[in-house]
Amino acid sequence: MNSTDITRRLACFVVRSEPEDIPDAVQHEACRAILNWLGCAIGGAGHDTVRFAAQALQPFFGPAQAQVLGRPERADILHAALLNGIASHVLDFDDTHLRAIHPSAPVLPALLALAEWRGLSGRDLVHAFVLGVEVEERVGLSVFPEHYDRGYHITGTAGVFGAAAAAGKLLGLDEQRMTWALGIAATQSAGLREMFGSMCKSLHPGKAAQNGLSAALMAERGFTSAAAAIEGKRGFAHVLSTRFDPAVITDGLGEGWELSRNMYKPFACGLVVHAAITGCLELREAHGLRGPEIAVIAARVNPLVPELTGKPEPRTGLESKFSIFHAMAIAILDGAAGEAQFSAEAANRPAAVALRRRVEITADPTIGKLESHVRIELTDGRVLERHVPHALGTLERPMSDRDLEAKFRGLCAERFAEDRIAAMIEACWSIRAAADAGALARLAAG
Amino acid sequence: MNSTDITRRLACFVVRSEPEDIPDAVQHEACRAILNWLGCAIGGAGHDTVRFAAQALQPFFGPAQAQVLGRPERADILHAALLNGIASHVLDFDDTHLRAIHPSAPVLPALLALAEWRGLSGRDLVHAFVLGVEVEERVGLSVFPEHYDRGYHITGTAGVFGAAAAAGKLLGLDEQRMTWALGIAATQSAGLREMFGSMCKSLHPGKAAQNGLSAALMAERGFTSAAAAIEGKRGFAHVLSTRFDPAVITDGLGEGWELSRNMYKPFACGLVVHAAITGCLELREAHGLRGPEIAVIAARVNPLVPELTGKPEPRTGLESKFSIFHAMAIAILDGAAGEAQFSAEAANRPAAVALRRRVEITADPTIGKLESHVRIELTDGRVLERHVPHALGTLERPMSDRDLEAKFRGLCAERFAEDRIAAMIEACWSIRAAADAGALARLAAG
Numbered sequence: 001m002n003s004t005d006i007t008r009r010l011a012c013f014v015v016r017s018e019p020e021d022i023p024d025a026v027q028h029e030a031c032r033a034i035l036n037w038l039g040c041a042i043g044g045a046g047h048d049t050v051r052f053a054a055q056a057l058q059p060f061f062g063p064a065q066a067q068v069l070g071r072p073e074r075a076d077i078l079h080a081a082l083l084n085g086i087a088s089h090v091l092d093f094d095d096t097h098l099r100a101i102h103p104s105a106p107v108l109p110a111l112l113a114l115a116e117w118r119g120l121s122g123r124d125l126v127h128a129f130v131l132g133v134e135v136e137e138r139v140g141l142s143v144f145p146e147h148y149d150r151g152y153h154i155t156g157t158a159g160v161f162g163a164a165a166a167a168g169k170l171l172g173l174d175e176q177r178m179t180w181a182l183g184i185a186a187t188q189s190a191g192l193r194e195m196f197g198s199m200c201k202s203l204h205p206g207k208a209a210q211n212g213l214s215a216a217l218m219a220e221r222g223f224t225s226a227a228a229a230i231e232g233k234r235g236f237a238h239v240l241s242t243r244f245d246p247a248v249i250t251d252g253l254g255e256g257w258e259l260s261r262n263m264y265k266p267f268a269c270g271l272v273v274h275a276a277i278t279g280c281l282e283l284r285e286a287h288g289l290r291g292p293e294i295a296v297i298a299a300r301v302n303p304l305v306p307e308l309t310g311k312p313e314p315r316t317g318l319e320s321k322f323s324i325f326h327a328m329a330i331a332i333l334d335g336a337a338g339e340a341q342f343s344a345e346a347a348n349r350p351a352a353v354a355l356r357r358r359v360e361i362t363a364d365p366t367i368g369k370l371e372s373h374v375r376i377e378l379t380d381g382r383v384l385e386r387h388v389p390h391a392l393g394t395l396e397r398p399m400s401d402r403d404l405e406a407k408f409r410g411l412c413a414e415r416f417a418e419d420r421i422a423a424m425i426e427a428c429w430s431i432r433a434a435a436d437a438g439a440l441a442r443l444a445a446g
Numbered sequence: 447m448n449s450t451d452i453t454r455r456l457a458c459f460v461v462r463s464e465p466e467d468i469p470d471a472v473q474h475e476a477c478r479a480i481l482n483w484l485g486c487a488i489g490g491a492g493h494d495t496v497r498f499a500a501q502a503l504q505p506f507f508g509p510a511q512a513q514v515l516g517r518p519e520r521a522d523i524l525h526a527a528l529l530n531g532i533a534s535h536v537l538d539f540d541d542t543h544l545r546a547i548h549p550s551a552p553v554l555p556a557l558l559a560l561a562e563w564r565g566l567s568g569r570d571l572v573h574a575f576v577l578g579v580e581v582e583e584r585v586g587l588s589v590f591p592e593h594y595d596r597g598y599h600i601t602g603t604a605g606v607f608g609a610a611a612a613a614g615k616l617l618g619l620d621e622q623r624m625t626w627a628l629g630i631a632a633t634q635s636a637g638l639r640e641m642f643g644s645m646c647k648s649l650h651p652g653k654a655a656q657n658g659l660s661a662a663l664m665a666e667r668g669f670t671s672a673a674a675a676i677e678g679k680r681g682f683a684h685v686l687s688t689r690f691d692p693a694v695i696t697d698g699l700g701e702g703w704e705l706s707r708n709m710y711k712p713f714a715c716g717l718v719v720h721a722a723i724t725g726c727l728e729l730r731e732a733h734g735l736r737g738p739e740i741a742v743i744a745a746r747v748n749p750l751v752p753e754l755t756g757k758p759e760p761r762t763g764l765e766s767k768f769s770i771f772h773a774m775a776i777a778i779l780d781g782a783a784g785e786a787q788f789s790a791e792a793a794n795r796p797a798a799v800a801l802r803r804r805v806e807i808t809a810d811p812t813i814g815k816l817e818s819h820v821r822i823e824l825t826d827g828r829v830l831e832r833h834v835p836h837a838l839g840t841l842e843r844p845m846s847d848r849d850l851e852a853k854f855r856g857l858c859a860e861r862f863a864e865d866r867i868a869a870m871i872e873a874c875w876s877i878r879a880a881a882d883a884g885a886l887a888r889l890a891a892g
Contacts, residue, residue, distance in 0.1 A: 049669070056667040057660065060508040060522040076506035151680035187599075187646045188653060190636040192672075194680035200633045200671045207634060214503065221502040223495070225646045226638075234597035234640035 006231040006246045007186075010135060011178035013253045014165050019127040026257045027432060030126045033095055033133075034440075035404050035428040036264045037104040038069065040094045042444055043339060043411030044087040045070030049199040053206075054083055066113035067441040070415050074445075077113035081163075081213050084109035085206030089155070091339060092321070093268050093411070097133075098261040098395060100140045100148070106159025106208035107132040110167045114213060116438025120170055122431035130259050132166025135182075137258035139230060142248040143241035148193075152240060156191025156204030163212020164219075171220050183225025184215035186236040264404060266393045267337035269321040272305045272369055274391035276324055279374030280331040281392075283384050289376070291333050291355050296377040299328065303363040305372075310361070313353075320347040328374075329355035338410040370394055401429075415446055452677040452692045453632075456581060457624035459699045460611050465573040472703045473878060476572045479541055479579075480886075481850050481874040482710045483550040484515065486540045488890055489785060489857030490533040491516030495645040499652075500529055512559035513887040516861050520891075523559035527609075527659050530555035531652030535601070537785060538767070539714050539857070543579075544707040544841060546586045546594070551651035552605025553578040556613045556659035562884025566616055568877035576705050578612025581628075583704035585676065588694040589687035594639075598686060602637025602650030607676075609658020610665075617666050629671025630661035632682040710850060712839045713783035715767040718751045718815055720837035722770055725820030726777040727838075729830050735822070737779050737801050742823040745774065749809040751818075756807070759799075766793035774820075775801035784856040816840055847875075861892055 044050060045068070054073060062076030068083050075083070088094050089105040097103050107129060115125045140147075140158030148154045164185035168178045188211040191204035219225075230236045230249070237244035267277050276299045283289060305324060314320040320327075320342045329352050330341045346352060367373070370391045376384045390396040392403075399407070405425050412421045420443065427440045434440070468476075490496060491514070500519060508522030514529050521529070534540050535551040543549050553575060561571045586593075586604030594600045610631035614624045634657040637650035665671075676682045676695070683690035713723050722745045729735060751770060760766040766773075766788045775798050776787045792798060813819070816837045822830045836842040838849075845853070851871055858867045866889065873886045880886070 052667045052669045053664060056664040056669065057524075060511075060524045062506040062508045062522070065506075076508070078503075078506050151685035183641070183644070184646060184649070187638045187641050187649065188636050190634050192633045192675070192680055192682065192685055194672045194675060194678040194682075194685075195629070195633050196672075198629070198670045198672045200630060200669075203630070203633065203669075218499055218502040221498045223498045223502065223646075223649075224644045226640045226642075226644045229638070229640060232640040234638055236638065236640075239597035239638055239640075 004228070004231065006249050007182050007229050008175070008179050008227065009250050010138070011182055012175050014131050014135060014169055015173065015175050015178050017127070017131055017254070019123055021254060022127060022130050022257070026130055026259055027126055029259050029262060030129050031429055031431060032264070032401065032404055033104050033259065033262055034108065034431060035408055035425065036095055037088050037108050038424065038428060038440070038444060039408035039411035040091055041084050041088040042070035042415060043093065044090040045415070045446060047087070047090045049090045049202055050083060050087045052199070053086055065117040067116065067445050069441065069444040071446040077117045078210050078214055080113040081109040082206045082210040084113070085209035086202045089202040089205045091268060093265055093339070096263045096265070096271065097137055097258065098263065100144050100154055101136055101158055102155045102205065103133045103136060103162065103259070103262060105205035106136065106155060106212065107162045107166050109209040110163040110213035111170060112437065112441050114167055114170050116441045119436050119438065122434035122437040124170060125437040126432050128166040128169040130257060131169050132162040133259045134257060135165035136162025138249045142245050143237050143243065146243040147241035150242065151193045153191035153193050153195065153201070153204050156208045157189045157240060159205055159208035160185045160189050160212045163209045164215040167213045167216035168219065171216055173216065173220060177219045179227065180223065180225045181216045181219035183229030184218055184223065185212050186229035187225065188215065189236055189240060261395065263395060264393055264399045266399050266403060266407065268339045268342050269327055269337065270309055272302070273309050273324050273327045274393055275370050275372035275388045276301060276328050276374060277331045277337045278392045279372055279386040279388045280328050281335065283374060283376055283386050284332050284335055287384055289332055291351060293378050294332065294355065294358060294376055295379045296358055296360060297328050297332070298360045298362065298375045299324070300362045300364045300367055300373040302367050302369045302371070303365055304369055306361050306363055314347045317343045317347060324361060325356040325359040326352065328359050338407070340410070450674070450677065452695050453628050453675045454621070454625050454673065455696050456584070457628055458621050460577050460581060460615055461619065461621050461624050463573070463577055463700070465569055467700060468573060468576050468703070472576055472705055473572055475705050475708060476575050477875055477877060478710070478847065478850055479550050479705065479708055480554065480877060481854055481871065482541055483534050483554050484870065484874060484886070484890060485854035485857035486537055487530050487534040488516035488861060489539065490536040491861070491892060493533070493536045495536045495648055496529060496533045498645070499532055511563040513562065513891050515887065515890040517892040523563045524656050524660055526559040527555040528652045528656040530559070531655035532648045535648040535651045537714060539711055539785070542709045542711065542717065543583055543704065544709065546590050546600055547582055547604055548601045548651065549579045549582060549608065549705070549708060552582065552601060552654035552658065553608045553612050555655040556609040557616060558883065558887050560613055560616050560659060562887045565882050565884065568880035568883040570616060571883040572878050574612040574615040576703060577615050578608040579705045580703060581611035582608025584695045588691050589683050589689065592689040593687035596688065597639045599637035599639050599641065599647070599650045602654045603635045603686060605651055605654035606631045606635050606658045609655045610661040613659045613662035614665065617662055619662065619666060623665045625673060626669065626671045627662045627665035629675030630664055630669065631658050632675035633671065634661065635682055635686060707841065709841060710839055710845045712845050712849060712853065714785045714788050715773055715783065716755055718748070719755050719770050719773045720839055721816055721818035721834045722747060722820060723773055723777045723783045724838045725818055725832040725834045726774050727781065729820060729822055729832050730778050730781055733830055735778055737797060739824050739826070740778065740801065740804060740822055741825045742804050742806060743774050743778070744806045744808065744821045745770070746808045746810045746813055746819040748813050748815045748817070749811055750815055752807050752809055760793045761790070763789045763793060770807060771802040771805040772798065774805050784853070
């Protein structure tokens with residue numbers, strides 16, 4: 001397979017792209033991703049993972065160039081990118097590409113910090129963001145799934161390319177410098193799946209954002225890298241994966257957009273539980289269910305679902321995210337499944353404990369991973385059933401703009417008053433018209 | 447192979463080590479390494495690689511906590527560690543462990559910056575340095591050579607563990623926090639050999655120093671990582687290598703010291719040319735050679751030598767480092783082979799061009815890589831011969847303390863007056879007695 005000049009061709013594509021090349025629907029998807037990402041970052045801002053990192057690094061902050069979202073600190077853009085990257089992934093509530101990467105967490109923290117510092121426009125930020133997602137997805141998918149199976153956390157390892165490309169676009173790098181930026185990113189590509197379950201999992205997109213941003217800034221000054229950073233014999237693809245398909249990077253560039261395949265989580269837990277939650281919420285809404293009238297909640301699901309989320313008696317907020325029993329019960333009780341429903345308080349609430357003991361799960365390999373059959377038996381003998389072929393939040397059944405606003409409100413409610421929340425929502429929808437995109441970040445000062 | 451608890455056992459070793467555990471000879475070797483490293487950092491401080499990085503990152507510098515060596519800037523310790531790490535490797539003149547890693551460039555920049563900021567003692571710095579080298583070498587050798595053969599630049603990928611362990615020791619981390627520090631380092635382990643020949647090669651030890659230092663600082667605040675960061679199924683060793691020997695990490699900890707196997711380059715070019723240069727310098731000294739009296743300079747060397755350094759007509763300083771023809775000629779002409787002998791000026795000097803055309807190289811697979819036979823034929827018919835079984839600078843024939851001082855003077859002469867150079871040399875030899883190790887860094891303010 002001839003695979004020369006891949007890095008440079010990718011760089012050229014990014015450099016030559018014009019805002020007009022991006023279809024309006026994709027630009028609107030960017031606004032949706034920005035709203036969803038900002039909510040996740042604000043919702044995660046108070047998490048220990050972010051607090052500890054901010055406390056450790058605060059003595060080294062440079063000038064107050066960019067806002068740490070949802071927090072009082074302002075920092076130099078490199079630290080702001082790091083901390084906002086950590087915060088936006090720490091709740092596991094950020095967006096997910098159909099096949100591989102959490103695309104926004106490594107890219108948007110770099111872009112928003114850079115835009116705030118340099119006073120750049122929302123139009124340019126949206127354009128750079130779409131390109132950054134395109135780059136990280138294509139680089140990631142060119143080695144997927146072997147690279148992920150080997151043990152790399154692809155959101156970090158591919159994300160750094162997206163951050164470098166996006167930041168480089170905002171900086172207006174030429175082709176040579178954009179190629180260097182991708183190379184400086186490539187040689188910092190890192191992140192181990194061993195870290196899942198520890199604070200380092202969210203460090204990965206944070207470092208991807210920070211390292212990608214500094215790669216672009218260094219390349220701007222003339223700092224060089226190897227030319228074939230991705231495709232070379234000892235480059236990213238061959239060293240960090242057992243398989244590489246360069247055509248995935250270069251075929252059809254500009255003809256379609258990976259951001260169109262972006263999904264948003266309506267519920268603050270693992271994707272595989274989302275179809276069962278969707279069924280519970282729909283039956284609750286249709287029949288006015290509240291809990292006490294229920295004898296049994298039964299779900300038929302893919303065998304992967306109980307394997308990943310089979311914890312019967314969760315005690316902590318984190319444990320409750322891995323319990324389909326809790327997730328279905330709390331959805332009936334609260335009519336919601338946001339962060340508040342996956343707290344220690346919710347996990348230990350007597351009504352939730354009682355109802356989750358009435359949940360029965362059947363594994364059925366003929367059912368898809370994001371599908372479920374929910375059957376609720378009432379104490380009066382009635383049986384209610386719902387087949388959910390696609391969970392809310394999948395590409396077949398995306399969250400609406402209003403759904404995303406509701407999610408955003410839920411994530412921000414603890415930190416901000418309603419009028420500030422409304423202003424941030426409005427700023428996300430209208431960011432393409434903003435002369436100074438950084439105004440959005442300053443609205444999110446905690 | 448049972449390989450559990452490797453990361454934690456390594457962390458415990460570092461935490462429990464006492465300064466008294468380090469033999470005096472090893473402590474003296476640490477002083478030699480510090481002197482050699484400081485000279486390389488100062489000598490490299492004006493290189494474009496360092497200048498471009500400093501220019502790009504200066505807008506983000508935090509408080510003036512630590513000196514950028516040989517330069518006017520002071521920076522926060524994370525940026526100082528990065529820039530000093532880059533500078534100390536950029537001339538390819540820093541130390542080399544017998545088998546694998548350039549040990550000082552990733553570790554000392556982190557330690558000296560931290561010591562300067564916190565006012566820590568030279569005794570503690572030397573102790574932490576010896577431990578950092580032990581950690582990076584053991585981690586690196588546990589996956590060597592497969593990890594390197596796969597395409598990783600082991601000075602970066604293993605160096606980050608050394609920086610984290612050393613910085614963590616200086617911070618006084620407990621066993622849990624030291625384990626986390628090694629884990630935060632593990633998940634940032636990066637650096638591709640594809641980058642050799644570009645500025646990114648020296649970025650690797652720089653980022654290793656910076657990331658290892660921040661790993662220790664974050665762990666200090668409670669930032670967690672996975673427990674089995676090195677040995678876990680998706681940890682460093684299994685993900686970044688095809689082979690892992692955990693016994694290399696844990697066997698005989700504290701019984702011997704990897705720093706004892708440290709080598710220093712007397713000449714500012716690739717190691718494989720050093721034996722041929724040694725022979726030329728010895729024949730020059732013994733016979734008062736100056737160049738014009740020479741008809742032929744012949745060397746028999748391992749076939750690897752012309753393969754790596756066979757450039758017949760170098761034009762630039764960098765090219766001249768990969769020309770055994772130039773190296774032997776200039777050694778005869780100048781009686782030296784330092785940075786000045788591998789400049790564009792030296793490569794294009796008419797006398798050097800004339801003499802290198804009289805150099806004849808014979809490849810001989812029976813000769814070792816660091817060995818050579820040099821034969822010089824004079825215009826008067828005399829033939830002078832020298833067998834160099836071990837190049838100057840190898841473990842069998844180490845540079846003396848005076849040799850290291852002379853090398854240091856050569857590297858600093860452009861930036862500092864003789865009295866300041868003498869003060870720095872003295873400060874390195876006496877660093878174990880320094881109450882404030884950072885005084886050494888401030889002496890090196892450019």
